Amino acid sequence: MDLKEQVLIMSGVDVRKCMACGKCSGACPSYNEMEYHPHQFVSMVKKGNIEPLMKSESVYKCLTCYACIERCPRGVEPAKLIEAIRLLAVRPQGSNHIKADDIPSLLDPELPQQAIVTAFRKYSK
């Protein structure tokens, strides 16, 4: 199975539904942090151009806030794509980026609850 297929299966996203309106990127709070922007994820997955995305820091910059999913007029769900590509990149690395024991020392009382949960989702294997 090639990478594109894996991403599509893992994410359950139908990239063909995208009409290239860019609303995902218009809504993205991490836009400026990202090398590749949400709409580019969709368009590059569509073309099967997955490897640059896997290597890019962008997959870790996504906040998983789901604004893009919420706003997309065609129900494409870019965040799920990014998540899938991140998993694709992270899984072969073999170990968790963060261990449960490390967490208390990293906690900041200002940190929103969701960010912690998101961190688990993003940085565990």
Place this chain on the structure above:
Amino acid sequence: MQRIGVFVCHCGTNIAATVDVKAVAEALKYEPGVVVSEEYQYMCSEAGQELIKNAIKENALTGVVVCSCSPRMHEATFRKTVAAAGLNPYMLEIANIREQVSWIHKNIEEATEKAIILGRAAIAKVHLNAPLTAGESPVVKRALVIGGGIAGIQTALDIAEAGFEVDIVEKNPTIGGKMTQLDKTFPTLDCAACILTPKMVDCAQNDKIKIYSYSEVSEVKGFVGNFDVTIKRKARYVDENKCTGCGLCTEKCPQKKVPNEFNLGLDNRRAIYIPFAQAVPKIATIDADYCTMLKSGKCGVCSKVCTVGAIDYKQQDTYVNEKYGAIVVATGFNPIKLDKYDEFAYSQSADVITSLELERLMNAAGPNGGTLLRPSDKKHPHRIAFIQCVGSRCDDGKGKSYCSKICCMYTAKHAMLIREKYPDTEVYVFYIDVRTPGKNFDEFYRRAVEEYGVNYIKGMVGKVLPEPDGTLTVRASDLLNGTQLNLSCDLVVLAAAIEPDKSARPLATMLTASMDTNDFFTEAHPKLRPVESPTAGIFLSGACQGPKDIPETVSQASACAAKVIGLLAKNTLKGNPCVAHSDELLCNGCSSCEKVCPYGAISYSDKEFRINGKMVTRRVASVNPAVCQGCGACTVACPSGAMDLRGFSNSQIMAEVDAICKW
């Protein structure tokens, strides 16, 4: 016993390539009742038809089976052929051996066998066919147009022009519709009122046209050529015959806090009002929801100031019954509600407006007298963002899946008008695609960009943030530059999707006219019959059928009128003879059939029968053949088998089943 002729068509090689047509003709020759069985290159050709005609005459045929293409293709052709040879046209059956055999099967043996079986089924059916004659019904030479917008107006004017009477039913106090609210029209930029109001006046003055304003259709009975329509005339508490439209009452009414729907609530009107100066008919209407007199019985100012005594607080809804030969639906459209699009802050900021609201803001008769000012602080906006496709092309369940079609053009118009009138104002248009097909349309859009310097940005807006300083931050991706913009604007204009008017759905039910899932009326054929509904006698004009701009609406309205005129020009209509009928001796009078009939074609009466020498009174059903469309729902609802369908009778269908299962 019928004398049946079988005619097998080669359709060139379309059939003959995969079906052994000679074998088919030969096999069917030995079926009971078959006296002649022939094959020919092209049965539908003149020579082929001649062959059938001669065979009918020479063999004194009473029934004909043509094995050829789909009956949807040539049933009518061959019916005419057999009729020309003196047979009843309904003594024909077609075995579809092209679409259902030769085109889908590759194995010649298999295909030939199937063709023979389909031929046998058709023969079995034709054995039970009976000559049918279509009933005739007279045509009432009067048309009803539901909806008095530009579509309805144009259709009515064209029909009246041809000399037929037309009634317009408009639910608002005035005709004119959405177009009255527009400022200028694309691509010519002439003023909407200047071209519309003369047509409204024409309607009022045309003695063939009768306008029922502030009225609704409440019941429709009957069928093509003979509709029986009840029109509800809502009480407007003003005697239409006395009111001169002087407007004095609308100035004196003490209730000043009524949102003015004509200006989309951007300003207020009185409880008694005339929607706008050029209203037709120009008659005042009391808004019962706000009138103090009607609500509490205390006031009566309008009545006091009215010099002609036209005010009538006791007025009631009245109902008018009228017969029509044809009904035109011209119910139009509305912008969708934007409450599901929080990201654009429409409900949070007064300075986020819809395009239609912008039309009113820019209109000389609008709330600001034509000066473009922000609704919140009445200041001049220096940077305006237009957001396209708000609710259009949406697959997310919040909006509409279709393209609303008119937004690209009117936005270009707005941008252009603003840039022309206020050159110091920057205009940004955020688009997904710019869709401007049409005569002089793309040129119009290019002018906006090239001559007027409108900034078109490809990329959808993700969020509009109302800032504390009263500005609006528009966050969007600029896809071509690969940047995210955070644009501070003074005014944001949303191109809201358009949807059919809410009154269309219940109306469709009344008319038994079909609709698509978006509540647009379905046309009889998307290409070949675009202005007719599949329900006979119902015609479609304007945006009720799909999003349309004014030029398109007007041309469809005229096309629709042409179809109506074509119908009204006939004195009688021939019906479909394949209709249900009830065997009164079997009928129990239980009303099951009546309940499932979508056309109300079944009625009951007590009839006297002589049964076993005694007179017995029984309640029995009878079908009005002019109303029945022949669906057959009643035939299955009937437990006693009294209801049957001509042309598709129980015995005919069972004979086909038998013939198919036999081999």
Place this chain on the structure above:
Amino acid sequence: MLKIKLSELPILFDALSAKNKLYIPSDTKGGARFLPYENGMKLTKELNTVRSPKDLFFPQTENLMDFKLEGKKIEVIDTREECEDFVIFGVRACDVRSFEVLDRVFLSEPIDTYYKNRREHGVIVSLACNRPEETCFCSTFDIDCANPEGDVASYICGDEMYFEPLTEKGSELLLGLSCLSEGSEAPVYECKRNIYEIKSKLPLSTLSAEKFGKDMMEYFNSDKWDELSEACLGCGTCTFVCPTCQCYDIKDFDTGNGIKRFRCWDSCMYSDFTKMAHGNPRVSQKERFRQRFMHKLVYYPMNNDGLFSCVGCGRCLSKCPISMNIVKVMKKLGEGKDE
């Protein structure tokens, strides 16, 4: 007299069914019924079957012949086959009499060969009624349920069953059945005596048919038919459970591959019975109802030497959905006839 222990009946049944097809009354969810014997099947404890044994000579539906349509030609196919020998075991006296009623119809000219075929191959083993029920009135028609007719008569006495061959066919049947042993006649007499004792107590024992079999027009024109027939539903239950009803309809069934001409029981209670070109000659349920009872009580005996075509089996008494029956008809019509 031959006898066998009731507990050894299965041995007899196995022996009989080894030679011929054997039918015995056995229990089903719908009551007792004559069924082809299979190993392990038990004789019912019910007095009688719901359907009468006439089924076995005159089945509810029967194919008469076939037609074949080949192109435009019609071919007639004779589907008759010689019937194999069979034995009906445990037929009650009333039902035995019903065969005589049927014989007079089907075996008189023109002979019904389908019926004859079966009749000739059937051997009847009758069974005396030890426990008659309140619906029984066979004595009304001079039938003695203690002395059943048939080819072999049988009696259940205590835990034994006794057999007495009455005809040559019957003797032949019992010949060489090693499971049977000789028995004395005394227990059978005792059994009959018991039966007579109960018979005298039967509520319908005094019902008499004397008044019937004559006075045709008087009965026909009686004004009591209205009242008697008013509740009749016009179903065919009485007809189809009746051992003597013999009317049938002949119909063609197009199978798609040819025509099957078959006959099936019909009922004079049905509105489409004896339908002619102009319809049914008996247009109201009253007339149909009257027909059935006039036939049983008047027409048939008048044409058949006083033999009634009712045998008093009581099936219609227990099965009529609205409990109207021949006993009520006889009593009502008989009212006031004596004076």
Place this chain on the structure above:
Amino acid sequence: MQMVNNEFKPKIVAFCCNWCSYAGADLAGTNRLQYPAEVKIIRVPCSCRVNPMFILRAFQRGADGVIICGCHPGDCHYTTGNYYARRRMTLLFSMLDFLGIEKERTRLEWVSAAEGQKFASTMNDFVKTVTELGENKRLEDLRCKK
């Protein structure tokens, strides 16, 4: 039922409404989309014209499967016909199932005039299902067997 080279070929009767499904079948033909020749179509004005009697009759005469095709709900040419058909067929199929007759032998499908592809694939699928079920034994009329 018929056997060709000992291979079971089911007999399938398809009732198609004139306006949608019959046109869908025509489109399947126009697009040369193949489906088995075992399927024979009977044209009816509307799916609501299909009487349960017809379905039983088909089984009696040797059909192994019966499929009814109509316009999608909401698209009925006669507005409401397919809604009635839907209720009738649901109850009928349920009753057949209740009596232990294989429910897979009956089917109701919505096929629009534009769905030639769906028509063909529906028929392919149905023929496959019925072929797997084998000969109709539970609702057969032995007199009609050859």
Place this chain on the structure above:
Amino acid sequence: MQEMMKKKAIELLQSGEVARVLGWKKGEFDYDITPAVFESVEEIEKEFIYNSLCSPNLSKYLVKESRKEGKTLIFLKPCDSYSLSQLITEHRVIREYVYAVGIECYGKTDADTIKQKGIKGITRITENDGVLNIETLYGNEKVPVYEVLRERCVNCKSKKHPVYDELIGEEGEMVDDCERFDEVAKIEAMTPEERFAFFRNELSRCIRCNACRNVCPACTCEKCVFDNDASGIAQKAASDSFEENMFHIIRAFHVAGRCTDCGECSRVCPQNIPLHLLNRKFIKDINELYGNYHAGENIGNRSPLTDYTQNDAEPNIVYERGGKNNA
């Protein structure tokens, strides 16, 4: 109860309010009760009867009787009145010519049910306080009525009268915990093979006497399709298993949505076929798929088969739910 009914009947007959009375009439024995039309006070005094053995549903007789001159008084048990209400809805009975007297009912029995308990040779039945005193040729028995109730009464669905002009006795309510669908559910839970075997065993006994049809208050067709040669499905006898199925499926289908579950079909079947199961299956399906519906509950109701919603279940719900699916 019987005396109150007699009194009412005589009173209405004498006053001229009604021209005839539909009731039950004594038979030869104590159990063979016949529906009857009484036209005189004498007849009523002599022959009118009402007790736990008065099983027959009289409402169907009104199809004929309500077309006669003058009103017909009918006594209705709750389940019978559902039938009447449905007949009025279908215009088969003319309401104005009916004087309906609802009577309370605690369940009925009949000779068949008693005999199935092995009680044979019945010569006399008397009822006292809900106990039947049965004298037979072979000894006497005492049986409480509730032990020999018909199935439909054990699973009584309602003690309410949806239509009446007058009531004798107490008006009851719909029975909430009615378990009438349990048997259907049990069959649904079988495998298709078991179901097939079950119904073959039942339906193969059918002798096509038409008693079920002719007694059915929903089967009031002037001419039944099975009697009409032109219908294409006419049959007089079930000559094979197909025709047995055909008759019962079509009959159940024709009364689907109209059947009030009065249970007469099963009562009259001489072969004890539980025909009500077919009708109940339809009622159960209708209730589950289209919402609870009780035919005859209100006059003028639209039957579920002449109605629809846009969101009705698709037929493949049959494939998906209930029953074991191992076909």
